[in-house]
Amino acid sequence: MPIELKLKTQENYLEAEFIGNRDADDELEESIRIWSKIPLACEKHGLDKILAISRLNRRLKLDNTFVFAEQFNAIGWKPHYKLAGVAFDEELLRDYELLATFIRNFGYECKMFNTIKDAKNWLMKS
Secondary structure (H helix, E strand, O other), X not given: OOOEEEEEEXXXXXXXXXXXXXXXXXXXXXXXXXXXXXXXXXXHHOOOEEEEEEEEOOOOOHHHHHHHHHOOOOOOOOOOOEEEEXXXXXXXXXXXXXXXXXXXXXXXXXXXXXXXXXXXXXXXXX
């Protein structure tokens, strides 16, 4: 099952829920294609806070993780965006922490959480 993105506009943020299974053959292209929809929705609704909820079976392969983070500017991500990610599985959460580190190293605000409540609390600060 390919990755499905469900976008929901909330009062102060955009909720992006990722559901499905990563395809190992085109995981990078699929991720870039799907994530490029988020900046478009943010601009359309005047939002700069994003709650990304992962219900995926696994993270990107390590070599694709860096390339994906490097593409944030190319897909329309703005420096003032604030991204709170949620992964419910402890192993996936640790893996996504690496991606969050790469994203921060490219100058974007990003943090990972294991509960939606904690992610929302952090997201709404500032």
